[in-house]
Structures are given as structure tokens and as C-alpha cells.
Amino acid sequence: RRALGSLGKSRAKFISAEERTGITFDDFAGQEYIKRELQEIVRILKNDEEFQDKGIYCPKGVLLHGPPGTGKTLLAKAIAGEAGLPFFAANGTDFVEMFVGVAASRVKDLFASARSFAPSIIFIDEIDAIGSKRGGPDIGGGGAEREQGLLQILTEMDGFKVSTAQVLVIGATNRLDILDPALLRKGRFDKIIRVGLPSKDGRFAILKVHARNKFFRSEEEKEVLLQEIAELTEDFTGAELQNILNEAGILTARKDLDYIGREELLEALKRQKGTFETGQEDSTEIPDELRLRLAYREAAVAILACYFPDPYRPFIETDINSIRSQPNMSYTETSGKVFFRKSDYINSIVRACAPRVIEEEMFGIDNLCWISAKATLEASRLAEFLILQTGMTAFGKAYYKNQSDLVPNLAVKLEALRDEYMRYAVEKCSSVLREYHSAVETITDILLERGQIKAEEIWDIYKKAPLIVQPAVNPVDEYGALIYAGRWGIHGITLPGRVTFAPGNAGFSTF
Ligand code: ADP
Numbered sequence: 001r002r003a004l005g006s007l008g009k010s011r012a013k014f015i016s017a018e019e020r021t022g023i024t025f026d027d028f029a030g031q032e033y034i035k036r037e038l039q040e041i042v043r044i045l046k047n048d049e050e051f052q053d054k055g056i057y058c059p060k061g062v063l064l065h066g067p068p069g070t071g072k073t074l075l076a077k078a079i080a081g082e083a084g085l086p087f088f089a090a091n092g093t094d095f096v097e098m099f100v101g102v103a104a105s106r107v108k109d110l111f112a113s114a115r116s117f118a119p120s121i122i123f124i125d126e127i128d129a130i131g132s133k134r135g136g137p138d139i140g141g142g143g144a145e146r147e148q149g150l151l152q153i154l155t156e157m158d159g160f161k162v163s164t165a166q167v168l169v170i171g172a173t174n175r176l177d178i179l180d181p182a183l184l185r186k187g188r189f190d191k192i193i194r195v196g197l198p199s200k201d202g203r204f205a206i207l208k209v210h211a212r213n214k215f216f217r218s219e220e221e222k223e224v225l226l227q228e229i230a231e232l233t234e235d236f237t238g239a240e241l242q243n244i245l246n247e248a249g250i251l252t253a254r255k256d257l258d259y260i261g262r263e264e265l266l267e268a269l270k271r272q273k274g275t276f277e278t279g280q281e282d283s284t285e286i287p288d289e290l291r292l293r294l295a296y297r298e299a300a301v302a303i304l305a306c307y308f309p310d311p312y313r314p315f316i317e318t319d320i321n322s323i324r325s326q327p328n329m330s331y332t333e334t335s336g337k338v339f340f341r342k343s344d345y346i347n348s349i350v351r352a353c354a355p356r357v358i359e360e361e362m363f364g365i366d367n368l369c370w371i372s373a374k375a376t377l378e379a380s381r382l383a384e385f386l387i388l389q390t391g392m393t394a395f396g397k398a399y400y401k402n403q404s405d406l407v408p409n410l411a412v413k414l415e416a417l418r419d420e421y422m423r424y425a426v427e428k429c430s431s432v433l434r435e436y437h438s439a440v441e442t443i444t445d446i447l448l449e450r451g452q453i454k455a456e457e458i459w460d461i462y463k464k465a466p467l468i469v470q471p472a473v474n475p476v477d478e479y480g481a482l483i484y485a486g487r488w489g490i491h492g493i494t495l496p497g498r499v500t501f502a503p504g505n506a507g508f509s510t511f
Contacts, residue, residue: 014094023077029209030202045083061169061189065176069239072172080121088114092129103149111156119166127171204230294320299443300358301327306462308347319452325374345386352379353429383421431470439465
């Protein structure tokens with residue numbers, strides 16, 4: 001085998017080559033099933049002949065897809081590391097240049113380099129930059145160029161003989177939906193693995209991996225602290241979790257402390273949250289009007305969380321110290337034992353409307369701002385999921401992956417039903433917020449004064465609030481009505497002034 005150093009530099013500026021990545025599966029934490037799948041591939045790569053005798057071949061291509069920062073690159077390097085193979089990496093965006101013919105020739109270069117060191121691994125990050133659907137809208141130009149590059153990838157992959165020395169191609173993307181279907185056909189990227197956001201246990205495991213080289217007072221304290229951070233970081237990626245630990249390390253050093261403590265970790269977490277969307281290092285300087293809007297938003301989200309508690313994610317606290325387009329409310333995640341009923345799905349749509357409804361209520365429809373913009377998106381997404389993928393609504397029992405699966409008349413039906421759900425959700429949400437208006441104001445005041453509020457206090461205010469009776473809100477479809485009747489019947493939640501289902505009546509009535 002040639003030494004990797006012999007790779008011509010000028011020829012391959014866009015390729016980064018490593019003889020040994022030194023990364024193993026131990027470096028990737030959480031989502032154990034992904035490792036199990038990939039371990040199998042590594043076994044085949046290592047014992048090529050033995051498996052071939054049994055007629056088992058390594059897949060030619062593995063496609064890892066999922067949000068940025070979830071460890072796709074890390075996994076690709078781990079495959080190379082575990083199999084002890086050289087690793088050739090390039091980025092899809094590097095192939096697309098303004099000069100005609102560059103894309104195809106760069107693809108050729110990449111494959112030629114990898115082949116001369118076979119068995120080896122090719123990694124193409126952001127493969128969507130070159131491998132998006134042909135004939136689609138030409139976003140950003142360079143369409144013909146991209147097409148050439150894509151065709152070249154297909155040619156190269158088809159050119160490998162399955163039975164000869166292997167080059168395994170690993171692609172990564174966060175836009176599986178725009179990839180050209182030709183790439184996903186048998187004999188190309190025939191193994192597709194989703195790398196998703198980590199669960200609570202996954203986050204704990206990832207934090208532990210990145211805490212390996214950090215100092216804590218004791219093993220026990222480390223476990224407790226990391227467990228707490230794992231609970232507070234729903235929707236965080238592995239990369240963000242790694243940042244939290246690094247940041248905590250820096251803060252610890254800045255304060256001249258020997259060990260990372262709770263305070264540093266929580267501070268680092270706040271910073272990480274704050275930089276999510278504002279991109280600001282430090283978001284203490286929030287203008288007054290924005291603070292007021294944030295406080296109302298968080299108060300509304302909190303009231304809805306009490307009114308329709310989420311069995312899967314009880315909330316812990318909220319604050320107005322960072323500006324995001326999504327609520328700042330933090331949740332814990334209960335694992336196991338929970339199952340979703342239709343009413344839970346519907347309630348989640350109602351809850352999701354809170355930021356948008358309260359802004360309109362308090363500031364007026366012509367005076368909305370971006371901090372509630374994502375709420376509408378989230379609510380329609382949840383409604384669409386319930387209608388298309390659960391078979392629980394009047395839409396029917398079939399499963400549809402997404403809207404584009406629908407024939408035109410079904411698309412019309414979806415729109416009508418989604419509108420129905422959205423109408424119900426918005427009306428219900430504003431009815432709850434009006435009913436609990438005084439509690440919303442109390443929580444808002446506390447947030448403005450102290451910047452944050454804990455679940456216990458929110459529950460206390462919610463339970464003691466004087467209610468303002470609201471007219472009934474009509475349910476969505478006949479299934480919706482029945483489910484509500486069942487749930488409320490079981491729990492006997494028929495507080496005075498609350499909307500409830502009266503048997504024999506066409507819908508809801510007020511006690
Ligand atoms: P992607 O390629 O999906 O954008 P990366 O592999 O570049 O993500 O992740 C960036 C960094 O985040 C990794 O180098 C690693 O340190 C950390 N990371 C992400 N996911 C995990 C994980 N599941 N376990 C451990 N570390 C992770």
C-alpha cells in the first residue's frame with residue numbers, strides 16, 4: 001500500500017485524507033441501533049473474503065441523514081477507524097464551482113484517489129449540494145454543472161465491481177427530501193440511516209463522552225450534574241452538548257476553579273441556548289418591549305402547559321433571558337410508560353398556538369413579531385401529522401408520509417381538515433388564555449421582575465387563579481368530540497366554568 005503522503009497536493013486540495021482517523025464507535029454516544037448497524041458493515045469490510053464466501057457483500061453506499069451536529073461525520077470517521085481504513089473526505093459544495101467541468105473531474109479525482117488506496121472509505125458531506133433532484137428548480141444556479149457531478153458519482157458507484165476491493169462511499173445530508181432518487185437506488189446508497197436528535201439517555205451518554213477529559217469534584221457529582229443537564233437539553237444536538245461542556249470548562253478556568261460545578265454548567269447551557277438563533281454571545285441587553293413580549297409568550301405557554309399537561313414532557317421552568325423564536329420553557333422527558341392518545345395530539349396543537357395567540361391578543365394582529373412566528377409552523381405541522389400519519393381522524397386510516405403523497409382531491413381534503421383543526425386549536429387556545437387571563441398577567445409580572453419562574457410556582461398561580469367563563473368551543477370532528485368525552489369522563493375534570501361534553505348533546509356545553 002502506498003503512503004498517503006503521496007497524494008498529489010495540488011490535484012486534491014478539496015480532498016482531506018487521513019490514513020487513520022483514530023475515531024472509534026466509543027466516541028459516538030446514544031442511538032445504539034445506529035452503531036449496531038454500522039458495526040455489521042465494519043465486520044464485512046474487515047473480513048471481506050470470509051463474508052464473500054457466504055455471498056454477503058458490503059453495501060456500496062451508506063447515507064447518513066439528519067440535522068447538522070448530530071454526529072454524521074463522526075460516524076463516518078468511526079467506520080474508517082474501526083475498520084482501520086484510510087478516509088477520504090470532501091464536501092458536496094466543493095464540487096460545485098463556476099467553472100464548467102470541474103464538478104465531474106473533482107468527483108473523478110476523489111474516487112481515483114480512494115481507489116488507489118482501496119480498501120478505503122469516501123465521505124461526501126452535504127451531498128445534497130451536488131446530488132439534489134435533477135430538473136428541479138435551479139436554486140443558486142450551476143444546475144448543469146451539478147448534474148454533471150451527480151452523473152459522475154452515479155457512474156463511479158456503478159463502476160465498482162461488488163466482488164473486488166472495496167471503496168465504501170458514505171454520504172451525509174440534512175436534506176434527504178431533495179436528493180435525486182437515482183442516488184438511492186439499489187447498488188448505490190442502498191443503506192440509509194437516520195441520525196436523529198438524541199433522547200434524554202442519549203444526551204447523558206454524549207455528555208459523558210465529552211466529560212472524559214474534564215475535571216469534576218467526584219464521579220458521583222459528575223453523574224448527577226450531567227443527568228440534570230441532559231434533562232434540560234431537549235432538542236440539543238451532540239455538537240451543542242459538546243459546546244456546553246467546553247464552555248463550562250472555559251468558565252471554570254476563567255474563575256480560577258479546579259472543578260466544573262453546577263453553576264458553570266448552567267451558565268454554559270444558557271449561553272448555548274442564547275446563541276441558538278440570535279447568534280449573540282451575550283443577550284442580557286434585551287429591549288424592554290421585547291422583554292414584555294417574551295414574558296407574555298412564556299406566561300401563555302406556561303398556562304397552556306398547566307391546562308393541557310403533556311404526559312410525555314412535564315415542564316420545569318421558564319425564563320425570558322434569551323431570545324429565541326421558540327418558547328424558552330424547559331421540559332423533562334419521561335421515558336417509557338407513556339402512550340399518546342388522540343386527545344394528546346390535539347392538545348399539543350392547541351398548546352403550540354399559545355405564542356401566536358397571546359401576541360395577537362395583547363399586541364394586535366398588525367403588530368405581531370418574529371418571536372411567535374414559529375408557533376404557527378409548529379401547530380400546522382402537528383395537525384398535519386395527526387391527520388396524515390395516525391389514522392385517527394375523519395381523514396381516514398391510511399398513512400401518508402407527507403403531503404406530496406396525496407392525490408389532488410385528498411390534498412383538498414387535508415387542507416380543509418387541517419383548517420378545521422387549526423381553527424379549533426386557535427379558538428380553544430384563546431379561550432383558555434382569556435379564562436386564565438389573571439394568571440397570565442401574574443406570571444408575566446413575575447417574569448419581568450425576576451427573569452424566570454419555576455414549575456411549582458406556575459402551578460400554584462394556575463390553581464388559585466379566578467376564572468373568567470368563556471363560551472364553548474366547538475370540537476373538530478365527530479371523532480374529536482368522542483375522544484374528549486372519554487378523557488374528561490375518565491378524569492372527571494368538570495370544574496365549574498369549564499367546557500365539557502354533555503351526552504346526548506350535539507357537542508360541548510358549559511356547566
Ligand atoms: P454532523 O456531521 O452530523 O453535522 P458532526 O459529526 O460534525 O455532526 O458533529 C460535531 C461534533 O459533535 C462531533 O465531532 C462530536 O464531538 C460531537 N457529537 C455529535 N454527536 C455526537 C454523539 N452522538 N456522540 C458524541 N459526540 C457527538
